[in-house]
Every structure is written in structure tokens, then in C-alpha cells.
Amino acid sequence: MATTVTKPETLVGKRIRRLEDPRLITGAATYLDDIKVPGMHHACVVRSPHGAAIIRSIDTKAALALPGVAAVFTGADIKHLGPVPCAASLPGLRVPHHHLLAQDRVYFAGHPVAVVVATDRYIAQDAADLVEVDYEPLQAVTDPEKAIAPGAPAVHPEWADNVAFTFHQEGGDTAQAFLDADVVVRQRITSQRLIPTAMETRGVLAEWHSGEKSLTLRSSTQIPHLLRTLVAGILGMPENLLRVITPEVGGGFGSKLNVYAEEALMAFIAMKINKPVKWVESRRENFQCTIHGRGHVDYFELAAKRDGTMLGMRLKLIQDLGAYLQLLTPAIPTLSVLMMPGLYRFKNISADIVGVFTNAVPTDAYRGAGRPEATHGIERMVDILAAELRMDPVALRLKNFVGNDEFPYATPTGLAYDSGDYAKPLQQALETVDYDGLRREQVAARSAGKLMGIGISTYGEICAMGPSIALPAGGWESATVKVEPTGKVTVMTGASPHGQGEETTFAQIVADELGVAMGDVLVVHGDTAVVQYGIGTFGSRGTAVGGTAMYYALQTLKAKIRKFGAMMLESETVTLSGGFCTDEATGKSVSFAEMAVAAYHAKKLPPNTEPGLVATCFWEPPNFTFPFGAHIVVTDVDRETGDISIRRYVAVDDCGRIINPLIVAGQVHGGVAQGLGQALWEQAVYDDNGQLVTGELTDYALPKAHQMPWIEASHTETPSPTNPLGVKGVGEAGTIGCSPAVVNSVVDALSPLGVRHIDMPLTPEKIWNLIQKGGRA
Amino acid sequence: MKRTISLTINGTRYTDEVEPRLLFIHYLREVAGLTGPHIGCETSICGACTVMLDGKAVKSCTMFAVQADGRQAITIEGLAQNGKLDPLQEAFWNEHGLQCGFCTPGMIITARQLLTDNPHPTDQEIRHGLDGNLCRCTGYQHIVNAVRTAAKAGA
Numbered sequence: 001m002a003t004t005v006t007k008p009e010t011l012v013g014k015r016i017r018r019l020e021d022p023r024l025i026t027g028a029a030t031y032l033d034d035i036k037v038p039g040m041h042h043a044c045v046v047r048s049p050h051g052a053a054i055i056r057s058i059d060t061k062a063a064l065a066l067p068g069v070a071a072v073f074t075g076a077d078i079k080h081l082g083p084v085p086c087a088a089s090l091p092g093l094r095v096p097h098h099h100l101l102a103q104d105r106v107y108f109a110g111h112p113v114a115v116v117v118a119t120d121r122y123i124a125q126d127a128a129d130l131v132e133v134d135y136e137p138l139q140a141v142t143d144p145e146k147a148i149a150p151g152a153p154a155v156h157p158e159w160a161d162n163v164a165f166t167f168h169q170e171g172g173d174t175a176q177a178f179l180d181a182d183v184v185v186r187q188r189i190t191s192q193r194l195i196p197t198a199m200e201t202r203g204v205l206a207e208w209h210s211g212e213k214s215l216t217l218r219s220s221t222q223i224p225h226l227l228r229t230l231v232a233g234i235l236g237m238p239e240n241l242l243r244v245i246t247p248e249v250g251g252g253f254g255s256k257l258n259v260y261a262e263e264a265l266m267a268f269i270a271m272k273i274n275k276p277v278k279w280v281e282s283r284r285e286n287f288q289c290t291i292h293g294r295g296h297v298d299y300f301e302l303a304a305k306r307d308g309t310m311l312g313m314r315l316k317l318i319q320d321l322g323a324y325l326q327l328l329t330p331a332i333p334t335l336s337v338l339m340m341p342g343l344y345r346f347k348n349i350s351a352d353i354v355g356v357f358t359n360a361v362p363t364d365a366y367r368g369a370g371r372p373e374a375t376h377g378i379e380r381m382v383d384i385l386a387a388e389l390r391m392d393p394v395a396l397r398l399k400n401f402v403g404n405d406e407f408p409y410a411t412p413t414g415l416a417y418d419s420g421d422y423a424k425p426l427q428q429a430l431e432t433v434d435y436d437g438l439r440r441e442q443v444a445a446r447s448a449g450k451l452m453g454i455g456i457s458t459y460g461e462i463c464a465m466g467p468s469i470a471l472p473a474g475g476w477e478s479a480t481v482k483v484e485p486t487g488k489v490t491v492m493t494g495a496s497p498h499g500q501g502e503e504t505t506f507a508q509i510v511a512d513e514l515g516v517a518m519g520d521v522l523v524v525h526g527d528t529a530v531v532q533y534g535i536g537t538f539g540s541r542g543t544a545v546g547g548t549a550m551y552y553a554l555q556t557l558k559a560k561i562r563k564f565g566a567m568m569l570e571s572e573t574v575t576l577s578g579g580f581c582t583d584e585a586t587g588k589s590v591s592f593a594e595m596a597v598a599a600y601h602a603k604k605l606p607p608n609t610e611p612g613l614v615a616t617c618f619w620e621p622p623n624f625t626f627p628f629g630a631h632i633v634v635t636d637v638d639r640e641t642g643d644i645s646i647r648r649y650v651a652v653d654d655c656g657r658i659i660n661p662l663i664v665a666g667q668v669h670g671g672v673a674q675g676l677g678q679a680l681w682e683q684a685v686y687d688d689n690g691q692l693v694t695g696e697l698t699d700y701a702l703p704k705a706h707q708m709p710w711i712e713a714s715h716t717e718t719p720s721p722t723n724p725l726g727v728k729g730v731g732e733a734g735t736i737g738c739s740p741a742v743v744n745s746v747v748d749a750l751s752p753l754g755v756r757h758i759d760m761p762l763t764p765e766k767i768w769n770l771i772q773k774g775g776r777a
Numbered sequence: 778m779k780r781t782i783s784l785t786i787n788g789t790r791y792t793d794e795v796e797p798r799l800l801f802i803h804y805l806r807e808v809a810g811l812t813g814p815h816i817g818c819e820t821s822i823c824g825a826c827t828v829m830l831d832g833k834a835v836k837s838c839t840m841f842a843v844q845a846d847g848r849q850a851i852t853i854e855g856l857a858q859n860g861k862l863d864p865l866q867e868a869f870w871n872e873h874g875l876q877c878g879f880c881t882p883g884m885i886i887t888a889r890q891l892l893t894d895n896p897h898p899t900d901q902e903i904r905h906g907l908d909g910n911l912c913r914c915t916g917y918q919h920i921v922n923a924v925r926t927a928a929k930a931g932a
Contacts, residue, residue, distance in 0.1 A: 021878075024855065027813020031827050250876065251914055253913070301865045324874070499876035501876070702911050703916075705912075705921070706901070708918070734916075
């Protein structure tokens with residue numbers, strides 16, 4: 001009846017290969033597009049080819065006449081449905097009504113105009129080509145600075161200035177700090193638009209159950225429960241009749257932390273035609289219509305004393321929002337402001353955000369979400385200040401770090417940094433590269449006419465999103481832990497992962513807590529009919545918030561198991577360890593499985609105890625966590641070609657306690673690759689007509705294997721006091737730490753030419769031109 | 778105007794009537810029911826759809842099903858033999874060469890080709906050999922480790 005319970009070694013902290021991998025390496029995993037259901041139809045979305053246009057008319061007759069076409073829907077059919085939601089709110093925020101399909105006007109290239117449904121995906125595509133839309137093109141604007149200049153075309157005719165909001169935040173006395181300063185450095189710094197590019201595009205499969213009047217919506221999403229609540233709202237259907245299932249998700253990076261028009265559209269269409277409907281995004285659609293990231297133009301000012309003491313920072317932040325506000329669009333730049341002090345002790349900040357509408361797909365959360373932009377700016381400004389003061393950038397950083405004895409540290413942006421030892425990863429990175437030796441080598445290289453650079457970034461993060469007060473829909477996470485009658489353990493987590501390996505790391509924690517084998521633990525996620533509720537996986541929160549919810553559920557469960565042990569051993573003093581309850585006095589013990597059976601058979605129960613072994617915890621974190629680290633990048637720049645080669649990439653990250661070093665290393669490598677992509681290659685380019693020029697993988701430069709340097713990743717471990725696991729989160733660290741280290745390195749290489757800043761991406765063309773012009777941009 | 782094609786996939790004979798315009802990846806996934814190979818871009822850049830055709834790794838999104846007529850294909854589903862994983866599959870598992878797993882079937886097939894052509898590649902040769910396959914999760918480092926490990930094991 002019961003499983004054999006053996007005492008495993010402690011698994012947390014061990015390099016353990018993942019439990020989810022066997023299905024993924026054999027082709028047996030089930031992603032959205034792998035699912036077929038009887039009677040399934042296929043949808044194809046007709047999209048605007050213009051950046052801005054008036055829709056004069058739509059003719060669907062030819063499409064409808066094609067054999068196999070079941071229906072065509074246009075804006076008029078969905079006008080009564082709710083808008084695509086924006087959950088973020090700011091004072092005075094202008095929220096355009098975001099219909100599921102365009103009404104009389106399109107606002108960006110790719111704007112959905114009609115949906116064709118057919119028995120076959122090829123027929124649906126053919127029919128989509130037959131939908132005739134008569135457009136009157138309008139002048140578009142895609143550059144946020146041009147959009148707020150006088151005379152720019154209005155993206156939304158009702159708001160001529162293209163300003164969705166302005167937002168001011170101030171801490172300390174910045175005016176006084178700038179008066180007290182010996183030195184003020186200023187720089188315009190951009191963080192270009194990026195395309196998240198999960199390898200699996202989005203996809204939706206909606207099934208209407210006419211008998212039950214219920215709907216099953218499968219979607220490749222990071223947030224199944226929020227999607228359910230919000231799509232129910234759009235459709236006006238009872239939430240408990242909508243079930244959202246997240247199959248295997250092929251990457252998200254924030255792009256699937258959203259509610260998209262197609263999710264509600266497919267649900268609506270499945271109900272309308274009483275057939276299951278599948279829509280899978282093409283890569284072109286993914287680039288045109290799934291959210292982009294970044295899109296900042298930032299004007300930084302940093303005030304300091306002559307000895308390098310930083311006094312305060314000012315920032316004017318222009319955020320390219322795109323044409324609409326998606327789920328969190330306007331909230332992302334506010335995270336940049338929170339991050340402004342970085343790891344430094346200065347107490348005065350002042351920030352002004354202007355959120356700008358453009359004729360482009362909305363921006364929203366992409367890996368790091370607001371924090372890479374801020375960190376890039378801060379770390380660039382520190383280097384610019386170091387150059388101005390002729391100080392070593394390491395010495396300047398060390399002089400200004402928050403001290404180890406200052407935690408919890410109150411920032412001028414209202415945060416309380418939880419724990420840290422900011423010099424430690426920097427020292428470790430410096431030793432790894434032999435910093436002093438490198439600087440000597442650089443002197444020799446320069447006298448030989450070579451361009452060699454050493455770049456440093458020391459970054460902080462705001463992770464484990466987050467206390468509920470900081471997130472529109474709550475920042476807690478939930479877990480249910482169930483010991484089955486056979487002693488097997490099932491965990492239901494609201495943190496819906498998409499590559500992070502939570503099925504493994506969560507099983508490691510359960511195995512240690514309950515003393516069961518990892519293989520006896522099943523972690524279930526991504527089904528609203530099974531999992532109680534949840535917020536999802538994003539913002540480096542999976543383990544720090546979701547894992548903690550599970551940890552507390554485990555504690556409740558352990559207390560109950562101990563009661564059964566005490567009853568069975570007829571003892572008051574029992575301990576639960578290694579899968580056994582033991583009476584310390586007699587040495588007698590009962591196994592975990594025996595206690596599980598007793599709890600379900602319930603022939604005899606401990607006093608005031610219910611049968612069964614199930615515990616649920618909804619955990620509200622008291623604070624964010626604040627990971628930190630240091631990245632050092634050594635580059636050589638080719639004078640003849642402008643090509644940058646990365647000689648060393650050293651990343652020392654402190655993400656708190658490490659559950660599985662293999663998975664943590666993978667997160668760092670992947671994060672660095674996305675940071676490097678931004679620093680060197682990637683950029684979403686719109687032309688003046690609003691066409692996305694980088695509309696396919698043929699034109700958008702995703703990092704390839706041979707372009708990536710070897711990443712020398714190591715860690716320091718400063719536990720977070722915010723949660724009992726001591727974890728801080730690692731999903732975004734690599735991305736946040738990377739781009740300023742790379743740009744600092746290349747600017748350092750070109751500094752003999754007088755270069756003090758270069759905007760990303762650092763393409764060979766840009767670098768070559770700088771070299772040709774003797775460093776003048 | 779359908780055409781009949783007949784081919785062997787993972788050792789099994791398939792005969793089907795297909796439209797001449799049907800892409801091979803759609804044939805594999807929709808007709809043959811082999812959903813291991815994935816569609817990531819439709820422009821032959823990402824390599825998620827990579828399968829073996831007559832012993833060569835090809836991108837099945839940029840060829841038609843009719844072009845596979847009479848040929849032998851192996852997909853990720855056919856790599857393990859008698860329930861035993863291919864050493865490359867083992868190495869990807871051991872070295873954490875995947876996260877979301879979407880690129881993995883194509884990546885492993887390409888790595889198979891790479892090691893067939895060059896059983897003892899350097900890291901740079903591995904990286905160049907995998908340039909036709911994109912991964913957005915791993916930064917490729919653990920993938921390179923996996924291929925190197927598999928090569929050392931004589932895969």
C-alpha cells in the first residue's frame with residue numbers, strides 16, 4: 001500500500017538534472033500547436049499593413065465564398081465585448097479603448113482587423129488574403145521624441161500631444177544636491193526597442209462546451225489565472241465556467257505575461273461557431289503584434305563631489321509606449337525610477353517620466369522590465385563620472401556602495417534593500433580577471449595602437465515581485481501540497497513556469513522537507529481547474545514567492561503529519577525527519593507512507609484533526625528581494641572593421657541561496673545572452689511610415705551560438721531575509737548586469753579617441769564610423 | 778490536385794495524399810502526427826523544425842512534403858533506440874542543455890549531424906555548427922557543453 005520511503009540526502013543546493021527534461025528531449029512534450037481536438041477549426045488574423053490608417057470598408061464576401069471557410073469576423077462583430085485590459089494605473093493616465101479588432105481606424109502595422117476561420121490552416125490563410133480592406137493611409141509617427149514634438153501626427157486623434165501620462169517621483173532634496181555638487185555629468189542614453197522572441201510564438205485553442213456552457217481556453221501564457229479572470233471579464237462570462245490550461249510553454253521572457261486580443265477573440269469565436277478554434281501566431285505576427293520591450297530615451301544627470309562622492313541623480317525618461325496600453329505597459333518605466341539609486345548611497349533622486357503613444361506595437365515587460373534600462377543608465381553614468389574625475393571606475397563604485405552594516409537600507413525611491421555585500425561579487429570578479437594585470441596590459445595595448453576595453457557593471461535588482469501593493473493584481477503566490485494516500489506528493493503551484501525548471505527545484509525542496517524521494521513528487525501547474533489560483537512566473541518570483549508559498553504549506557502539512565505520528569506512536573514527543581516520525585524516547589518510528597494511509601483511512605484521528613493530508617498557502621511577501629552582482633567584460637575592438645570581440649565575460653551574481661546550481665547557471669547564461677543581444681545586435685526598427693523593418697528573424701539579429709562568448713559565471717550567496725528559503729531570484733540578473741558592462745568596455749576601448757558614450761546596439765558600422773570620425777558621433 | 782507520397786519516417790512507412798504546397802513540417806506534424814519538430818520562424822533561420830532526411834539535417838519548414846517522397850526521415854521521436862536515449866539526448870539532459878525545450882528537438886538533430894561530420898569538434902566548431910539553430914533560453918553555453926560531452930562519450 002505505501003511507497004518505500006528512504007531517507008535521501010539533502011537535495012537543496014545540489015546540481016540535479018531536471019525532471020521535466022525526458023519529455024522535452026524526446027519530442028514528447030505537448031506545446032499549444034501540438035494539440036488537436038475533434039472538429040477543430042483554424043483561425044487566421046487579417047492585419048493592418050499600415051502604421052496608421054482609416055478603414056473605409058471591409059469586404060469579406062470573397063473570403064466567405066471559399067470552400068472550407070466557416071466564418072469571418074470584423075470589428076463590428078466584437079464591438080460589444082470588453083477591451084484588451086491594462087491593469088496598471090497612474091494618475092491622469094489616458095487609456096485608449098483597445099477593441100479586440102480595429103473599428104474605424106488602425107494604429108500600428110499588424111493591428112488586427114478581421115479574423116477568418118476555416119477547416120484547415122491553409123484555407124484560413126488563403127481566405128485571409130481574400131479579405132479586402134480599403135484603407136486611407138495616414139501619417140504615422142514611431143519615434144517617441146518626434147511624437148512629442150510640436151506638429152507631430154496624433155496617434156489617437158483625441159490626444160494631440162501623444163502623451164499618455166506624466167509621472168514625477170522625488171526623494172531627498174535633489175536641488176540642494178546639485179547645488180552642493182563640484183561636478184555634474186549629463187548624458188542622453190537610449191535603451192532601444194527589443195523583440196522578446198520566445199522560440200515558441202503565442203497560440204490559443206478555444207473549446208466551447210455547449211452543454212455545460214463552459215469554455216476551455218488553452219494558451220501559451222505565463223499567467224493562466226489572471227488570463228482567466230480577465231478574459232471572463234472581456235467576454236462577460238462567469239469566471240467559473242472558463243478554464244484556462246497552459247500547455248508546455250516555449251519561453252516567454254515577459255512577452256506572455258499579458259492578455260492579448262487573440263485570446264479573447266478565439267474564445268468568442270469558439271462560442272459563436274460552436275467549434276473548437278485554434279490560432280497559432282506566425283513569427284511575423286509575433287514580431288508585429290506581441291509586445292516589445294524597452295523603448296527608452298533617458299536624459300541622466302549625476303551630481304558628485306570632487307572626491308567621487310555621489311550626491312544625487314536626475315532623470316527625464318521618455319517611454320515609447322506604442323499605440324495601446326497592454327497589461328502593464330505604463331508601469332514598466334516606474335520600475336526604472338525605483339531602481340535609480342542602484343547599489344549606491346546617494347539619497348537624492350528626481351525623475352520625470354513621459355509616456356508617449358507611437359504608431360507601434362505596445363511595449364511591456366521584457367526580461368528585466370524597467371530595471372535593465374535604469375541599470376544601463378546608472379552604470380553608464382558612473383563610468384562617465386569616473387572619466388570626468390579621472391578616477392578608476394572600480395574605486396568610484398567602492399566609494400559609493402551601500403555598506404554591509406546599513407541593511408535593511410532605505411532608498412530615496414522608497415524601497416528597503418533586504419541584504420547585501422556589494423563589494424564582494426565585485427572583488428571576486430576583479431580577482432577572476434586579474435584587474436590590475438589587465439589595466440597594465442591595456443596601457444601596453446594602447447601604446448601599440450590597439451583598442452582594448454575593460455568594462456564593469458555593478459548592478460542591483462528588484463525581484464521576487466512582489467508585495468501585493470506593488471502589483472496591480474496582487475503579488476502573492478499560492479501552493480497546495482497534497483500527500484496522496486500512497487505517500488506520493490503532489491504540489492499545485494500558481495507560479496506557472498515556462499522553462500525555469502520549477503518541477504525540479506520545487507521537488508528538491510519538497511524532498512528535503514518531507515524526506516521523500518524527488519521522483520515521488522509531482523509539481524502541477526498551469527491549469528485553473530486544478531490549481532487553486534496563482535499570479536504566475538515573471539519578475540524573478542517563481543521560487544522566491546511561489547517556492548515560499550509551497551514551503552509554508554509544507555510546514556502546515558508537517559505539523560499535521562507529526563500529529564498522526566504522535567497518535568500512532570502513542571507519544572507526546574515525536575520528531576519528523578528523513579521520512580519518518582520517531583519517538584525520541586523509545587526510538588520507535590512510523591514511516592511517512594504509514595502516516596499518509598492513516599490520515600486517509602481515518603479509522604482513528606488525532607484530537608481536533610481532520611482526515612487527509614492537504615495544505616494550501618497563499619503567501620504575501622513582506623518585501624521584494626534585492627539580488628546584486630558584478631559583471632566584467634574585456635573587449636578588443638578592430639580598428640579596421642569596427643568589430644567587437646569579447647575576450648572575457650565574467651559574471652558574479654548574488655541571487656541569495658541557490659537551490660540548484662545547474663539551473664541557476666542556465667538562467668545567468670540565458671540572461672547574459674539577452675543582455676548581449678541588446679548591447680551588440682538587436683533592435684526593433686520601424687521606418688517613418690510605421691513599417692516594422694525588422695519583421696522576421698531574417699532581419700532581427702538574435703544572438704547565435706558562435707557569437708556568444710564563454711561566460712565565466714560564479715556566485716556569492718547572501719541569503720535574503722525576506723523569505724525562509726533565503727532565495728532572491730535569478731531570472732533577470734544576467735540581462736540586467738550585462739549591457740552596461742559591455743558598453744562600458746567598448747567605450748573604455750574607444751576612450752583614447754575621446755568617446756564617452758555610445759548608444760546600443762554597438763554594431764560594427766556604428767563603431768567603424770566612430771573610429772573613422774576620430775571618436776565624434 | 779493531390780499527390781501521393783510514400784516515405785519512411787523513423788523506420789515506419791507512410792503513404793499519404795497531400796497537396797503539393799503542403800510544407801514538410803506540416804506533413805510531419807499534422808499528417809504523420811510527429812509533433813517533436815517545431816515551427817519557430819517559417820524562414821529557415823531558427824532550426825526548430827530540423828529533421829534528418831537521407832542522413833542529412835534539413836529544415837523541414839522550407840521544403841514541401843512532396844520533396845520528401847521516396848526518402849528516409851528521422852525526427853527527434855526516432856532518435857532513441859529501444860527505449861535507450863541517444864547519447865546526445867542524455868548529454869542535453871545531464872548538462873542542462875535546454876530550458877523551455879522548444880528549440881531542443883531541432884538542436885539535437887543538428888548536433889547529431891555535426892558529430893557525424895566531425896566526431897571530435899572544438900568548441901568553436903560546435904558553435905559554428907549550431908549557428909543555424911536559435912535558442913533564446915540558454916545562451917548556448919550548456920548546449921556546447923552537452924555536445925562536447927556527447928562527443929567525448931563517442932556519440
